[in-house]
């Protein structure tokens with residue numbers, strides 16, 4: 001059991017990414033796959049560079065947003081990179 005916790009700690013990066021990504025799922029759909037009738041864009045398969053560009057634009061206010069500017073401001077650069085890597089790795093279709 002402790003060994004399990006230890007192994008999990010060794011993968012802390014990816015676990016952290018998944019935990020952060022889960023908080024996006026409430027609006028963007030499970031694993032960033034928005035449901036078809038959703039007006040909120042999908043995140044799955046969004047390229048790493050594109051995600052970072054969008055999130056930084058929300059952060060500095062150059063991209064207008066209703067909620068994302070607040071969410072982006074609450075994330076560190078390291079967390080943004082982790083999220084960008086995670087969503088870039090999720091295929092758009094299951």
Ligand code: HEC
Pocket residue numbers: 020021023024025026027028040041043051054055064065066067068069071083
């Ligand atoms: C409360 C709902 C909500 C949550 C939670 C949320 N988003 Fe969003 N997201 C939106 C909405 C709504 C938009 C459209 C822009 C706006 O109005 O803010 C958006 C737009 C985006 C976009 C731009 C996509 C595009 O193609 O234009 C990105 C990137 C994004 N969100 C990333 C994230 C990430 C990463 C998280 C988790 C850390 C997250 N969002 C959590 C509601 C949410």
